[in-house]
Amino acid sequence: MTRESFVNLALLTALVAVPLWAWVAGEPFTITLATRAVIFALAAVGLNLALGLGGMVSFGHAVFFGLGGYSMGILAHHAQNFLPLYDGLIVIEGTKSMPVIWLVAIVVSALAALLIGLLSLRTSGVYFIMITLAFGQMFYYFAISWRAYGGEDGLSIWVRNDFPGLNTLAPIQFYGLCFALLLAALWLSARIARSSFGLVLNAARQVPGRVETVGLDGQRAKLVAFVISGAITGLAGALFADLNRFVSPTMFSWHMSGELIVFIILGGAARLFGPVAGAVLFVAMEHVLGDLWDHWHILLGALLLVIVLFARGGLIGLLAGKARNHD
Amino acid sequence: MTKPVLEVRGLSKRFGALVVSDGIDLSLRAGEIHAVIGPNGAGKTTLIAEICGGLAPDAGSVHLNGRDVTGLPIRARAKMGLARTFQISALAMEDTVLQNALLGALGAAGRPWRFFRPVLSDRSLRVVAEAALDRVGLSHKAAARTAELSHGERRQLEVAVALTLTPTAFVMDEPMAGLGTEGGARMTALLGTLKHEAPILLVEHDMDAVFALADRISVLAGGRVIASGPPDAIRADAAVREAYLGDEA
Numbered sequence: 259m260t261r262e263s264f265v266n267l268a269l270l271t272a273l274v275a276v277p278l279w280a281w282v283a284g285e286p287f288t289i290t291l292a293t294r295a296v297i298f299a300l301a302a303v304g305l306n307l308a309l310g311l312g313g314m315v316s317f318g319h320a321v322f323f324g325l326g327g328y329s330m331g332i333l334a335h336h337a338q339n340f341l342p343l344y345d346g347l348i349v350i351e352g353t354k355s356m357p358v359i360w361l362v363a364i365v366v367s368a369l370a371a372l373l374i375g376l377l378s379l380r381t382s383g384v385y386f387i388m389i390t391l392a393f394g395q396m397f398y399y400f401a402i403s404w405r406a407y408g409g410e411d412g413l414s415i416w417v418r419n420d421f422p423g424l425n426t427l428a429p430i431q432f433y434g435l436c437f438a439l440l441l442a443a444l445w446l447s448a449r450i451a452r453s454s455f456g457l458v459l460n461a462a463r464q465v466p467g468r469v470e471t472v473g474l475d476g477q478r479a480k481l482v483a484f485v486i487s488g489a490i491t492g493l494a495g496a497l498f499a500d501l502n503r504f505v506s507p508t509m510f511s512w513h514m515s516g517e518l519i520v521f522i523i524l525g526g527a528a529r530l531f532g533p534v535a536g537a538v539l540f541v542a543m544e545h546v547l548g549d550l551w552d553h554w555h556i557l558l559g560a561l562l563l564v565i566v567l568f569a570r571g572g573l574i575g576l577l578a579g580k581a582r583n584h585d
Numbered sequence: 586m587t588k589p590v591l592e593v594r595g596l597s598k599r600f601g602a603l604v605v606s607d608g609i610d611l612s613l614r615a616g617e618i619h620a621v622i623g624p625n626g627a628g629k630t631t632l633i634a635e636i637c638g639g640l641a642p643d644a645g646s647v648h649l650n651g652r653d654v655t656g657l658p659i660r661a662r663a664k665m666g667l668a669r670t671f672q673i674s675a676l677a678m679e680d681t682v683l684q685n686a687l688l689g690a691l692g693a694a695g696r697p698w699r700f701f702r703p704v705l706s707d708r709s710l711r712v713v714a715e716a717a718l719d720r721v722g723l724s725h726k727a728a729a730r731t732a733e734l735s736h737g738e739r740r741q742l743e744v745a746v747a748l749t750l751t752p753t754a755f756v757m758d759e760p761m762a763g764l765g766t767e768g769g770a771r772m773t774a775l776l777g778t779l780k781h782e783a784p785i786l787l788v789e790h791d792m793d794a795v796f797a798l799a800d801r802i803s804v805l806a807g808g809r810v811i812a813s814g815p816p817d818a819i820r821a822d823a824a825v826r827e828a829y830l831g832d833e834a
Contacts, residue, residue: 449700449701449703450700450701452703452704452705453699453700453701453702453703453704454691454696454697454698454699454700454702454704454707454710455697455698455699455700456700456704457680457684457687457688457691457697457704458688458691458697460677460679460680460684461677461680461685461688464677464678464679464680465675465676465677467671467675468671468675468676468677468688468746469688469692470658470659470660470663471637471659471663471669471671471675472663472688472689472691472692472693472746472749472750473660473661473663473664473692473693473695473750474660474688474691474692474697475660475697479697482698
């Protein structure tokens with residue numbers, strides 16, 4: 259076992275042990291914090307496919323997070339108010355079923371990622387960052403002006419949505435769901451990184467010219483990665499909305515896009531567990547330091563500076579040493 | 586005379602007032618090394634880009650195995666076996682040597698859309714990649730990170746990646762660049778055997794290598810082919826001496 263997989267395993271163990279302890283000790287707030295961390299981690303695992311593996315620095319991934327959130331919000335809003343979502347030739351009802359909501363969140367985010375990717379991938383570098391940011395702002399202002407779904411105030415959902423066989427209102431059970439989805443996304447990322455597609459994507463990031471000269475389409479590989487990435491972040495958005503039982507335009511804001519990037523840098527870019535470590539560290543800091551000092555973001559900023567200057571591998575890099583090639 | 590594998594007819598390209606390709610005719614026949622030499626700025630890099638598809642010519646055409654490929658993108662030409670090596674190694678430095686070779690094999694096999702199966706467990710790809718590494722003498726470095734290779738080994742890997750495409754023709758942009766005496770000799774020996782698998786269009790500055798290897802030489806100056814023929818004829822050509830070789834030859 260390499261040192262990195264040991265660190266990864268330790269992280270996973272903590273993500274199992276701490277909520278279990280909180281459950282036994284009757285500390286539901288700790289479970290909620292852990293759930294928040296795990297959902298952020300899932301969103302960042304999604305982003306890391308684009309950013310870490312594909313080298314696409316998307317400053318607009320809040321679009322997918324928000325679309326996932328609004329997918330949940332709109333469907334549940336209609337269901338709780340007994341208003342059909344669409345009443346024409348056929349009637350489409352809202353739903354309180356998590357699996358259906360997740361599917362909608364994934365499909366909607368993937369479609370949005372396809373459109374945004376098609377346009378944004380015509381650029382690269384700083385222009386790519388700026389165009390994805392612009393898309394993020396478009397969605398943000400659209401959500402603010404969308405009166406039907408709460409506009410600036412957002413939408414409140416009274417009861418958490420259902421999952422067959424589970425009581426999702428019990429914090430530990432909802433946590434279990436989110437954790438299972440995180441594991442699935444990590445598994446998917448690990449498979450993709452080692453696959454043929456991963457090899458092409460990896461090379462498209464490092465030497466785009468080479469990929470073309472061996473007869474492969476690097477741009478299309480990047481687009482596909484961007485779509486998968488958006489879909490995973492969208493799923494995380496649906497979970498985040500369900501955790502808070504609330505959606506608002508802030509899920510679309512550029513702060514959110516920035517935070518997702520921060521998770522990855524904190525934890526270690528292009529490391530499988532980097533986004534997980536980063537999200538956990540972020541939520542822990544937010545909670546512990548945020549309690550002590552309102553301006554804790556200053557400390558976060560200082561930490562980011564230190565990491566960017568001295569520890570490019572982030573937290574995982576610090577603990578596990580240099581990245582090893584996956585073979 | 587056999588039909589040329591690669592043929593360039595009347596290729597012209599200008600950037601504003603600057604004529605970089607001026608009615609270039611070239612052919613590459615099976616089993617030969619055709620070297621293209623010329624002073625800096627003669628239009629060699631532009632020529633390679635036009636042949637491989639990175640740059641569209643204003644006029645003229647490029648034919649591969651008798652088929653007009655002038656309008657085809659880089660990818661399509663690569664799939665037809667036009668294997669290019671770069672002057673400055675274009676390799677995925679973070680990846681292993683084997684992974685770089687696998688990328689070529691993947692392109693040749695045309696199946697990059699596999700998301701779950703580990704690429705390293707794909708036997709048929711590995712056979713191609715490992716054979717190519719073996720051919721250039723890099724088998725022992727297969728597991729090494731490409732960034733850890735010496736400059737000479739990177740040049741060898743460039744050739745190995747091209748080999749994975751089962752080429753119909755090689756287009757090599759200064760494969761000797763930066764190689765020492767020993768590395769240069771090794772590369773010269775390698776190219777000498779490779780030409781029997783697929784002919785090589787060799788753009789090269791190293792005159793020793795060119796005159797040792799080439800079956801034919803074309804001299805490019807100011808975007809035009811000013812001389813073309815067997816090495817001895819080129820060495821004796823007065824215009825070439827003036828344009829390029831100076832007193833060296």
